[in-house]
Amino acid sequence: MRSRIRPSPPSAAGGHSRVLFRLAQCVPFVIILLALGIELSPAHAVITGPLLAAMPALAALTMGPKGPLSAAAGAFTVTVLTATLHHSWGAQVYSNLISLLVVSAASVTMSSAVRTRSHNELKQVRRVAEAAQRVLLRPVPPRLGPVRMASKYLAAETGAQIGGDLYEAVDTRYGVRMIMGDVRGKGLPAVRLAAAVLGAFREAAHYDEDLTEVVHHCAAALERERTALCTVDPAAEDDPTEDFVTALVAQVSDAFVVEVVNRGHPPPLVLRQGKAKALLPASPLPPLGLEDFMADPPAEAESYSFTPGDRLLLHTDGVIEARSPDGDFFPLPTTAESVHPCTPSEFVEHLHQALIRHTHGYLADDAAMLLVERLDEGGRDRLHGPRAL
Known part of the structure; x- marks a missing residue:
């Protein structure tokens, strides 16, 4: 970030x-x-x-x-x-x-x-x-459990493949779990912190039933990596608030709800019947790495309705804060509402092209998007009928 x-x-x-x-x-x-x-x-x-x-x-x-x-x-x-x-x-x-x-x-x-x-x-x-990207930011599968999904990542640095943004989606016994995050800073330290958080999420998502515990494991991994970076660069200890990660962890299970733990990250959008609505947290929570400087996070995830046909768009602030040459921010909600019905991969590609047109090809920050579409109990979507696993 x-x-x-x-x-x-x-x-x-x-x-x-x-x-x-x-x-x-x-x-x-x-x-x-x-x-x-x-x-x-x-x-x-x-x-x-x-x-x-x-x-x-x-x-x-x-x-x-x-x-x-x-x-x-x-x-x-x-x-x-x-x-x-x-x-x-x-x-x-x-x-x-x-x-x-x-x-x-x-x-x-x-x-x-x-x-x-x-x-x-x-x-x-x-x-x-490219090899590092495949390890750190793997493309999400087109189908996981009761959802279809697609992702897109754009690095701000010319010729770069990876940066400080992170995302992942895994199918667990508790449901499909996703993370979207943004590391403050850039360069190799940001990549190391992103890798630490992703590694902790990929492991904890399969074993911790409580979604907030998954987030706590990510925060602990971040703290360990920050300590390791400080041993390499003692100057990093001067300001402990310099390295943190905004993160959002979500879970979609067989119930028609989505559970969300938002740690200082831009709220995701729910797209329902052509309208976009931001899932604002009930109370702001500190990003990962800033727990010692703010109040303790609550112990429970927040639940929102997520019915068949609904879509959940997770993104980093590199998307919503992308500026045009005139200084205007990218209008993500209205742009998402203007996209005609299509598959998740086509949807994120439409957003990608709109973002490039808005910024005239210049991104001041990395940008990542993850779209999740809820299917019905039979594994069908409302546009295309049954989908093969």
């Missing part, structure tokens, strides 16, 4: 970095133009050939293989043009051209090699990230 007030894309830091990078790419060509100006001025006696020969190597630092080739072409043109204009063809000019040819060939070769190596390393990193 990251800072919620952010500038419109691109961010200031990112915008400055891109401007500086563009300026660096222009430097070799600016120097070539300066050399041309010198050669056409009364100061043309100044020897610019060695300087021009270095331009392909300079272009290779910030550009791909086309950069050194373009710089070489510019330097070659200036050298030939000025040598012809001043009738200065001789050993010095030929030496400069040979140096330019050698430096250009070396720059293109090295640039291509670096580009290929970087591409291979990026592919390897992505394969590792």
Whole structure:
């Protein structure tokens, strides 16, 4: 869970970095133009050939293989043009051209090699990230017990596969149990905390009948992981409120109700007959990790009606706090109500596309969604009839 007030894309830091990078790419060509100006001025006696020969190597630092080739072409043109204009063809000019040819060939070769190596390393990193995602954020099955479901996860970081959001759904003897959470912070510490909470949920969900006990196990796992992180980074002990997780745990059993324990997480939406209603908790509860700073959570989960055909949409605040370029928040309830009847996977895909359109492709925070549809006692949904297991 990251800072919620952010500038419109691109961010200031990112915008400055891109401007500086563009300026660096222009430097070799600016120097070539300066050399041309010198050669056409009364100061043309100044020897610019060695300087021009270095331009392909300079272009290779910030550009791909086309950069050194373009710089070489510019330097070659200036050298030939000025040598012809001043009738200065001789050993010095030929030496400069040979140096330019050698430096250009070396720059293109090295640039291509670096580009290929970087591409291979990026592919390897992505394969590792995808493997980590399959372990940490597994796609939920399309059918569990009396419900159908679908999930969607979007990472805010460019090229990232996983982040601080977490979700899971498991079928237990007590019913289908789900968790949706959001870790404060980002980077590897956030991933570690998310993994700790998910691991505790996956284990406790099968053995604890009381849903609040499942949440307590998640909180205990978070505390252990926070302690482990503090041993690695003592600075993390300075403010114990810096690492916490908002979490919502829900259970759908054979009874037509959904039980919810909300620990500081955005309330889920129940979609019934085309209308969306938020399941607001009776009293706010502290996120996981902040139990020592607030009142003790109540001992019982809250129950809500959840009849056949109803849908439950769990989400992180990266969805509802996603901003348009004008600063408007994403209208999740009205967007969900506008989606035509469809399967859960199609529904979350519609929301995904609407979110991308609203933000113009820029997400300031990770976003996760989990949709659960209640079937009737015969395992049928009202739109498509019987569903195979």
